[in-house]
Each structure stands twice: as C-alpha cells, then as structure tokens.
Amino acid sequence: MKHLNRFLVAAILFLGIGVANAQDENNPWAVEVGVNAVDVYPAGQNEDQLRLQAPGMRGEIFDEYFNANDHWNILPSVSRLAISRYVGSGFVFTAAGSINRIDRLGDVAANDLSYYGADGAIKYSFRNAIAPGGWFDPSLGIGGGYTWVDDIGFGTANATAGIKVWFTENLGLNLQSTYKHAFEEAYGISHFQHSAGVVFQFGGKDTDGDGIYDKDDECPETPGLPEFNGCPDTDGDGIEDRLDECPETPGLPEFNGCPDTDGDGVPDHKDECPTVAGLKELNGCPDADGDGIADKDDACPNEAGPKENNGCPWPDRDGDGVLDKDDQCPDVAGTVANKGCPEVSVEIIKQLNDYSKTILFDLGKASIRKESYAVLQNIADIMKEYPNAKFEIEGHTDSTGSLKLNERLSKERAASVKDYLTTIGMDASRLTSEGYGPSRPIATNKTKAGRQQNRRVEISLKK
Missing domain, CATH: 3.30.1330.60 (OmpA-like domain)
Incomplete structure (x- = not known):
C-alpha cells in the first residue's frame, strides 16, 4: 500500500508537469484562493470501520451531508490554494493544497488534529455544452492525492463535483465537493472535503489588445471587432477590411464595401463619372442623346452623332442633302448624283x-x-x-x-x-x-x- 501511495504522488507530479506544456487556449491558467471544510460523517462505513472507529463517527454514505454545524471542520482563514491549467476539449487539470484543523470526527470530538492535503484532478467542464461562454459552469472530475492527519499520511482516490459561477470572463466563484477515499483502511480516513473559493483565470494572449484572444482572433496583430472575429472594419460599413475593396470609404455589400455615390449600379472606383448617374456599358457615365458616346466624350451631348464625328451629327453646310463628309462641294449646293456638287448644264x-x-x-x-x-x-x-x-x-x-x-x-x-x-x-x-x-x-x-x-x-x- 505504501508503494501505491508513492505511485499516486508521482502520478500527480507527472500530470502537473505534463499539462504545463498543453496547447495554449484563452485564459489557460486559473488560480483559486478559498476555504475548505472536512467532514468524515457522510463518507459511509463498512465492517472494519465499525470495528475500528467509535460509534457516531460515521453514518451512511451522504448521511447528513449538509450538517455543517455538527460535522464540518472549518479553519476560519484562507485554507485552500489551487492552480489549474486548461488541457483542451473541456478538460482542466487542477493541483490543490489545503490545510485544516480537525476537532470533530462525525459526532466524536477530536483533539485539534492537523490536516494537510495535496491533490490533483482532471475535471471536465459542461459549460460549453450548456451555454458556451455562459456564467454557469458545472464540472465533474477524478483524481488522487495524499492527506496527512497529524503525523499519519495516506493516499486517496478522489471524485469531485463542482459549480463555478462566472461574474466576468476572468473572475468567478467555485463551489466544490470532493470525496476522498483512503487506500489505508487501518489508519486512513475516507472523508468529504468541501471548498469555496474565488477563481481568477488568466494567461490568454491578445497581441493587438482588442479584447479578442489570439486563438480566436483572425487578425491577431490588428485591433478589430468581435463580430468580425477580431478583424477591423476601418470605414464602419459593416464589411470587414479583408473583404472590403474600399476599406477606408463606407460602401455597400453588393459592391464589396465600395460606395456608389450616384446610385447607377456602378461602384465609384469603377465609375468614370461617379457623381452623375450613367450606364454600365459606358463605365457609369451618361449618354443624353443615346448615340453610344458618353457625354464627357461627346462634342454634341444633346445631338446624336457618330463616333467618327466626336458624337456630333454630320453637317450639311450647303443644305443640298449631301453630308459634308461625303460632299465634294460642301459650300456649294449640288446634287446627290454629283456627290454634292452642282452639275454643269x-x-x-x-x-x-x-x-x-x-x-x-x-x-x-x-x-x-x-x-x-x-x-x-x-x-x-x-x-x-x-x-x-x-x-x-x-x-x-x-x-x-x-x-x-x-x-x-x-x-x-x-x-x-x-x-x-x-x-x-x-x-x-x-x-x-x-x-x-x-x-x-x-x-x-x-x-x-x-x-x-x-x-x-x-x-x-x-x-
């Protein structure tokens, strides 16, 4: 049995060293400071215990579990310190040390026995299963430890149930009850240890200081917003900069964050006439006369004309019905048959x-x-x-x-x-x-x- 106790202590130390290199998560570390209460009465009894222990020392398992006045041993000071490390997938390893004074073993008075405990446990949190990030954080755990009552030490196998209530992301209250089953039946004392403590969790890395830890921050080196997983929206248009083609100018989702000032369906950065509504086929510029030439390039924007004449209709200066471009005599009225020139009669x-x-x-x-x-x-x-x-x-x-x-x-x-x-x-x-x-x-x-x-x-x- 002594070898088993030594193995248990070694296992706890091994777990403590091992999890120190566990995967980094948001706030992977937690420290708890609080008080503990030791109660042997509801730990149950067997024939050996009845033979070895005084009557009234133990009841049935969970008997008078909440009878603090008669059975609980409480040291009126800080009496428990614990440090925890997040392992991953909802599992947390906790190493705890506690002290106490035992003045009652059930209904039997004791002579101020000293109590020291060193325990380790792996606990699983149901917080994310119930409400991710919520304030209610119940857990179950198993582990082991070593307890000294006066000069007698013995190993224990532990089962833990607890509830954390989170006031903020980093600060909470832990209420916990642990059943410690002693391996040494002759002199070991199986018992319950209840505790209440203030928990502070820390260790999360937030490089850009935007309140979003790097693990969950898709832009860990640039301050951003929670709704964009830590990425910024510089122009405040609801489109994060990574997806925004115009990150410094508020725009519309249909144009990937770019504005359309004139509302013509052509975003400003592709619109050659961004302040005047126009046509997509003319890169956002208007065509008042409908001749297919943008007004800005049309020498006669209100008169339809060919591109070859800069958007102006071909003139017929002499009024003979033959356009100047085809008129060999543009200043003298002629006939169509004679290419705009007068015919010699x-x-x-x-x-x-x-x-x-x-x-x-x-x-x-x-x-x-x-x-x-x-x-x-x-x-x-x-x-x-x-x-x-x-x-x-x-x-x-x-x-x-x-x-x-x-x-x-x-x-x-x-x-x-x-x-x-x-x-x-x-x-x-x-x-x-x-x-x-x-x-x-x-x-x-x-x-x-x-x-x-x-x-x-x-x-x-x-x-």
Whole structure:
C-alpha cells in the first residue's frame, strides 16, 4: 500500500508537469484562493470501520451531508490554494493544497488534529455544452492525492463535483465537493472535503489588445471587432477590411464595401463619372442623346452623332442633302448624283462658249488682247461655281494657211487661255487644253463670215 501511495504522488507530479506544456487556449491558467471544510460523517462505513472507529463517527454514505454545524471542520482563514491549467476539449487539470484543523470526527470530538492535503484532478467542464461562454459552469472530475492527519499520511482516490459561477470572463466563484477515499483502511480516513473559493483565470494572449484572444482572433496583430472575429472594419460599413475593396470609404455589400455615390449600379472606383448617374456599358457615365458616346466624350451631348464625328451629327453646310463628309462641294449646293456638287448644264456650257467666242488674240499670235480679260474673268467665275467639274479649252482655226501652222496656233491659243485662267484663281488640275486646227469647222471657210466663226476658242465639259 505504501508503494501505491508513492505511485499516486508521482502520478500527480507527472500530470502537473505534463499539462504545463498543453496547447495554449484563452485564459489557460486559473488560480483559486478559498476555504475548505472536512467532514468524515457522510463518507459511509463498512465492517472494519465499525470495528475500528467509535460509534457516531460515521453514518451512511451522504448521511447528513449538509450538517455543517455538527460535522464540518472549518479553519476560519484562507485554507485552500489551487492552480489549474486548461488541457483542451473541456478538460482542466487542477493541483490543490489545503490545510485544516480537525476537532470533530462525525459526532466524536477530536483533539485539534492537523490536516494537510495535496491533490490533483482532471475535471471536465459542461459549460460549453450548456451555454458556451455562459456564467454557469458545472464540472465533474477524478483524481488522487495524499492527506496527512497529524503525523499519519495516506493516499486517496478522489471524485469531485463542482459549480463555478462566472461574474466576468476572468473572475468567478467555485463551489466544490470532493470525496476522498483512503487506500489505508487501518489508519486512513475516507472523508468529504468541501471548498469555496474565488477563481481568477488568466494567461490568454491578445497581441493587438482588442479584447479578442489570439486563438480566436483572425487578425491577431490588428485591433478589430468581435463580430468580425477580431478583424477591423476601418470605414464602419459593416464589411470587414479583408473583404472590403474600399476599406477606408463606407460602401455597400453588393459592391464589396465600395460606395456608389450616384446610385447607377456602378461602384465609384469603377465609375468614370461617379457623381452623375450613367450606364454600365459606358463605365457609369451618361449618354443624353443615346448615340453610344458618353457625354464627357461627346462634342454634341444633346445631338446624336457618330463616333467618327466626336458624337456630333454630320453637317450639311450647303443644305443640298449631301453630308459634308461625303460632299465634294460642301459650300456649294449640288446634287446627290454629283456627290454634292452642282452639275454643269447645257445652258452653262453655252454661256461659257458665248463668252469664249469673244476672246481676242493678236493677229497670227497666241497672246490675248487686254480687252478680253473681263470676259476671261467671267469665264473663271462661272467655272468656280462648279468646284468638281473639269473643263477642256479647245482652240480652232479656219483653213487659211498651212495645216501645220494652224494646228500649232490653235494649240498655243488654247494653252494661253488655260494659263491665264489659272493666274486668276482657277485650279490648273481642273483645266486641260488642246488645239484642233481647222479640223472642226462650225461654218464654211469659203466666206469671210464663215472663216471668222471658225477662228474660235470653245469650252467643253471634260468627262
């Protein structure tokens, strides 16, 4: 039996050392300071005890369990100290030391026997099963210990039931009753030891000081809120920073914490026009004229127009029904068939030739006489009214003289008219000249009047 006692003490010490390295949890340590009461009466009795012990020392098991006045031995001072370590999964190891004075063994008076106890127990808390984090914390436990009454020591097997009442997260009251069964039947004393003590638990690590222990803190190095498991919500929009795309600006859940100032369904950080309601397809910008070009990029936001013209409708300055972009003569009214330019009519060609027939040259030469300059100006003015028309200047002669001379003279006179028209503003690319000599008469060369008609300059429309 002595070997058993030694083994029990060694086991308690081993458990105490072992749990010191247990997994860290919130407030893994607890210290209890309190008082204890020792009562042998309700510990039950057997034949050996009846033979060895005085009558009245013991009753049946749990007999007069609450009879404190007659049976309890209480030292009126702090008489119990315990330290506990959370093991995990609701289990706690407790090592306790207690002292007392025994002046009654049941109904039998004792002569102030000294009492010392050293105990260890593994207890299971039902707190989380009943109400996690609640104030009511019942527990059951088993363990062992060693008790000295005066100079007699004996080992015990212990069974414990207790209730803790938590006033705060760290401070509570422990009410506990332990049955200690003595291994030594000859001199060991089986008994109950009741205790009441104030418990203070500690040891939890809270790196960021936000009141949430690191074990439960998903952001242990950044102060946060309990509803986000210790993670912060900087902008206070109810979305924790880790999930908030705009953590410093209050926003909406549907936009992952980002705001939508104009309420157009495009969050501000993706909205190119965050203060004006717009369209998603235009990145949150409005399109007043519905032409598919955002107003901020639209030179004519209230008039629909193509992107090629910066959102403006194509103009038609001359009002001829041909848009300027397609109008080869945007400042002169024309016809659609002639790409917006006016068409040269037969009447216009006749008018040009009426003028051209009056052009005078020096005799036998290609030089134009000054009195014809006004006529040439009239011809140029008419041509300019048809910006995309091209004209051919034709030179003609009568049949008098050599053919070679007439052909050369007709070419030179036509070229002379062309050159003069370019000097007064006509585009040279719109004019060509050619001499036909006497090959295209319009009258007989047998009469003076006929030959005069054949010596002429004509203007034709070049196709």
